[in-house]
Amino acid sequence: MGKNKLAKFAKNKTFSHVLQPSNEAVLNGDFHLKGKWSEEFGNNNPIVLELACGKGEYSVGMAEIYPDKNFIGIDIKGARIFSGAKEVEDKGLKNVRFLRTKIDFINSFFAENEISEIWILFADPQLVKPRKRLTSQLFLNRYIKLLKPSGLLNLKSDSDELYAFTKNESVPAFNVENKKLQFEKLDDTNELYEKGIKSFDETMQAVLNIRTFYEQMWLEQGKKIKFLSYRLQAR
Ligand SMILES: C[S@@+](CC[C@H](N)C(=O)[O-])C[C@H]1O[C@@H](n2cnc3c(N)ncnc32)[C@H](O)[C@@H]1O
Numbered sequence: 001m002g003k004n005k006l007a008k009f010a011k012n013k014t015f016s017h018v019l020q021p022s023n024e025a026v027l028n029g030d031f032h033l034k035g036k037w038s039e040e041f042g043n044n045n046p047i048v049l050e051l052a053c054g055k056g057e058y059s060v061g062m063a064e065i066y067p068d069k070n071f072i073g074i075d076i077k078g079a080r081i082f083s084g085a086k087e088v089e090d091k092g093l094k095n096v097r098f099l100r101t102k103i104d105f106i107n108s109f110f111a112e113n114e115i116s117e118i119w120i121l122f123a124d125p126q127l128v129k130p131r132k133r134l135t136s137q138l139f140l141n142r143y144i145k146l147l148k149p150s151g152l153l154n155l156k157s158d159s160d161e162l163y164a165f166t167k168n169e170s171v172p173a174f175n176v177e178n179k180k181l182q183f184e185k186l187d188d189t190n191e192l193y194e195k196g197i198k199s200f201d202e203t204m205q206a207v208l209n210i211r212t213f214y215e216q217m218w219l220e221q222g223k224k225i226k227f228l229s230y231r232l233q234a235r
Contacts, residue, residue, distance in 0.1 A: 008082035012100070018085045020078070020100045026108050035111035041070045041095065046116035049074060051103050051134055052123045054213055056084020056096075061210035062119075063088075063096045065203060069116075074099045074106070103134060110146040117152040118143055122214040125159035135166040140174045144181055147232050153183060155228045156192070156208070158218035163190060163226040171230065183230035192225040 012018045025031045038044050046069045050059045053073030063071045073096070075081050081098045088096045099109060126132040133139070135155060143153065157163050167188065175182040189195050192208065200208070208227070215225065 005079045008079045012078050012082050012085060015085045015089065015098075017088055017096060018081060018098045018100065021109070026101060026105045029105075029108040031109045034109055035114060037070070037072070037110070037114060040097065043070070045070050045095070047072065047114060048117040048119065049110075049115055050119045050121065051106075052120060053084065053098070054080045054122075056081065056087075056098060057212040058119055058121055058207075058210055059096050059098070060084050060087050060091070060093065062207055063093050064091070065206055067095060070095045070097075072097045072099055074101060074103055076100065076102050103139070104142075106142050107145050112145060113148045115146045115151060116148050117154070118147065119154045119156075121156050121212050122158060122218070123155075123162065125157070125162040125165075127161060130165065133162060133165060133170070135162065135170050137170050137174050137177075140170060140183070144178075144232060149232065149234055151232045152186075153230045153232065155226075156215070157226050158215070158223040160190075160226075163228065166228055180235055182233050182235060184233045185228070186231055187227060187229040190224060190226045192227045194224070197227070 012020065021031050033040050037047055048062065048069055048071050050056065050071060050073045053059055053075045056073035059071040059073035062069070073081065073084055078100055081100055085098050101109065120134050123134045130136055131138050155166055171183050187197050187199070189197060219225070
């Protein structure tokens with residue numbers, strides 16, 4: 001492993017806003033902050049998750065736009081998390097944490113109704129393994145265990161496959177199978193920057209204008225950005 005990566009891992013250990021759970025906590029489902037994230041942040045503000053956060057551009061960017069919300073970026077790659085964590089330190093942001101773990105174990109970290117909103121940005125479309133997609137029914141069933149009633153699920157993606165899969169397959173299938181809850185579609189576009197979303201106010205436009213590392217790369221290749229937003233509703 002490169003020296004640079006090792007230095008980032010070492011620095012992550014010194015950041016109080018980077019949480020790196022033990023394997024036991026992950027597997028036993030009893031992470032010490034589960035159900036206690038409000039205590040960790042020192043307030044009862046809404047908690048927003050950025051899944052597969054990479055360098056955490058949305059967690060950092062949204063934390064600046066919404067000082068009255070708390071943000072947790074989750075990714076398995078420590079060197080990527082380091083970039084966001086360093087920015088949080090440099091900017092003195094108090095409303096961001098990073099959690100280094102596999103999203104597959106998300107229910108080990110958050111209790112029922114603990115989360116207000118989930119963002120998934122430029123996740124791997126997992127073309128060969130649909131179950132591993134972060135919007136597969138497997139993952140949707142994990143998210144509903146921690147999302148509050150009326151909680152939001154937002155997806156921004158370059159991938160035609162992930163966009164179509166989410167919109168036409170996994171969410172509709174979830175809605176048919178779940179007798180108590182459904183994901184109601186709020187917004188949908190396959191050309192976010194060309195068509196825009198008329199209902200969005202200035203703040204939401206600013207949020208959607210945050211560019212992640214991968215988004216920048218896809219834009220430079222001329223890809224169109226897709227956006228889907230859902231609200232979890234009781235039936
Ligand atoms: C394509 S990158 C996107 C990163 C960032 N959102 C961006 O737009 O720049 C996908 C990220 O998802 C993370 N990832 C993929 N599957 C994961 C999983 N099951 N649990 C945690 N992280 C995962 C990878 O480590 C990687 O950083």
